[in-house]
Amino acid sequence: MIEVRKFDSLGKANHGWLDANFHFSFAGYHDPARVHWGKLRVWNDDIIAAKSGFPPHPHSDMEIITYVRKGAITHKDSLGNLGRTEAGDVQVMSAGTGITHAEYNVDDEDTHSFQLWILPDRGGHQPSWGTKTFPKDGRAGRFDVLASGRDGDVEALRINADARVLGATIAAGETVEYDLGGRKGYLVPATGRVEIDGEIAEARDGVAIADIAMLRVKALDDAEVVLVDTA
Structure with missing residues (x-):
C-alpha cells in the first residue's frame, strides 16, 4: 500500500515566527485518519524565522528527532547540553523520564527542519541528547541510517524505539532500494x-507505505529523502 x-493537504499553523505543517494530528490540527503511522506519531515540517525559536518547554517518554x-x-x-x-x-x-529544552534559530536566515516524534519501546528511559554530522556525499545513491533503535546500527544516533530514521540523496534517474520487510514506512x-x-x-509530500517487502525509490529530479522504518 502506498x-x-x-x-497542501497537511495541517497548517503559521505563528509568524513559525510556519508549521503537520503530517499527523498535532496541536490544534486533528484528522482521525492521520493520527500516527505505526510508532511514528509526529512529522512536522517547520520553518523557523531568523532570531526566533521554541522557548524552554518539557517532554517525557518520546523519541524526538530533528533533521535540519x-x-x-x-x-x-x-x-x-548545548549544541548546534x-x-x-x-x-x-x-x-x-523528563527533560526541558529550547530550540532556537540564532542565525540570520530561516531554518527549515523536519521534526519527528517516535513512541519509545517503554516508558522510563534516562533522558539524553545527541547530534551527529552526516555528510550528504556519504549517503549518495543509498539509504544511510541516521538514528536507530537496532543494536547493529552502531554508527547511528541511538533511539529507544523499534524504528530507524534514514536519509538518502538520489541523482535524477537513479533508484535506491531499502528492505522494508513488510514493516511500515513513511x-x-x-x-x-x-x-x-x-x-x-x-x-x-508525505508517502505512507505498508505491506511492501522491497522499497524502490526512483528520483525524477535530484532528490534528498528522509524515511522512517517503524513497527
Missing part, C-alpha cells in the same frame, strides 16, 4: 520528486 499525502534541511538549530536543555545542528545533520532527544522528499511503484511524490 498513499501520497500532498503537502536548511540553516541550523541550536539546542539547550535541562541536562546541561546544521543542514543535512540530525539531533536526537530521548525525553525519557517517506518525505526534502527536495526533488520521486516515484514509488508508479506513485509520484513532490518535495515535502
Whole structure:
C-alpha cells in the first residue's frame, strides 16, 4: 500500500515566527485518519524565522528527532547540553523520564527542519541528547541510517524505539532500494520528486507505505529523502 499525502493537504499553523505543517494530528490540527503511522506519531515540517525559536518547554517518554534541511538549530536543555545542528545533520532527544529544552534559530536566515516524534519501546528511559554530522556525499545513491533503535546500527544516533530514521540523496534517474520487510514506512522528499511503484511524490509530500517487502525509490529530479522504518 502506498498513499501520497500532498503537502497542501497537511495541517497548517503559521505563528509568524513559525510556519508549521503537520503530517499527523498535532496541536490544534486533528484528522482521525492521520493520527500516527505505526510508532511514528509526529512529522512536522517547520520553518523557523531568523532570531526566533521554541522557548524552554518539557517532554517525557518520546523519541524526538530533528533533521535540519536548511540553516541550523541550536539546542539547550535541562541536562546541561548545548549544541548546534546544521543542514543535512540530525539531533536526537530521548525525553525519557523528563527533560526541558529550547530550540532556537540564532542565525540570520530561516531554518527549515523536519521534526519527528517516535513512541519509545517503554516508558522510563534516562533522558539524553545527541547530534551527529552526516555528510550528504556519504549517503549518495543509498539509504544511510541516521538514528536507530537496532543494536547493529552502531554508527547511528541511538533511539529507544523499534524504528530507524534514514536519509538518502538520489541523482535524477537513479533508484535506491531499502528492505522494508513488510514493516511500515513513511517517506518525505526534502527536495526533488520521486516515484514509488508508479506513485509520484513532490518535495515535502508525505508517502505512507505498508505491506511492501522491497522499497524502490526512483528520483525524477535530484532528490534528498528522509524515511522512517517503524513497527
